[in-house]
Amino acid sequence: MWRAILVLAGLLLAMPVSATEACREDIVHIRTEISELSFEIELAASPQDRSRGLMFRESLPLQAGMLFVFERPQRVAFWMKNTLIPLDMIFVDSSGTVTRIHANAVPHDETPIAGGDGVFAVLEINGGLADHYGIMAGSEMRHPVFSQGPAVWPC
Known part of the structure; x- marks a missing residue:
């Protein structure tokens, strides 16, 4: 039942992207084959912020997430230790192109979730939303962190 409510709320609350909307530090835009949408994000750019991530949070607003940004593209792996909510992990290269999705990461699971080589950023959103939004x-992702480019969807 709660899954149906989450999907319905997502359809109603999806924030469409305006072509003229400026890039902001607290918003990430995503362009898929079928839509353009945005998420309000917290930026995790320091090692301390990345190591804490979304641990210990009991909920995450529907159109919210956390964008983990690394100093340079690299091999990364995440885990769900002390994370209380299921998450989709969206792995992105330095151009802003999504390279891999790990859907519905299981809360408290300590199994490493590999993102592959050349990961520059990871967007974590509520579990199931990546599939829901296509x-x-x-x-393609647009955010100021991809401005060093070459960005596939520049600000």
Whole structure:
């Protein structure tokens, strides 16, 4: 039942992206084959912020997430230790291209979730939303962190 409510709320609350909307530090835009949407995000750019991530949070607003940004593209792996809510992990290269999705990561699971090589950023959102919105490998992300480019969807 709660899953149906989450999907319905997502349809009603999805924030469409305006072509003229400026890039902001607290918003990430995603362009898929079928839609453009945005999420309000917290930026996790320091090692301390990345290590804490979304641990210990009991909920995450529907159109919210956390964008983990690394100093340079690299091999990364995440886990769900001390994370209380299921999450989709969207792995992105330095151009803003989605390279991999890990859907519905299980709360408290300590199994490493590998993102592959060349990961520059990871967007974590509520579990199931990537599939719901059609976010997949090849989708494009726009945010100021990709401005060093070459960005596939520049600000």
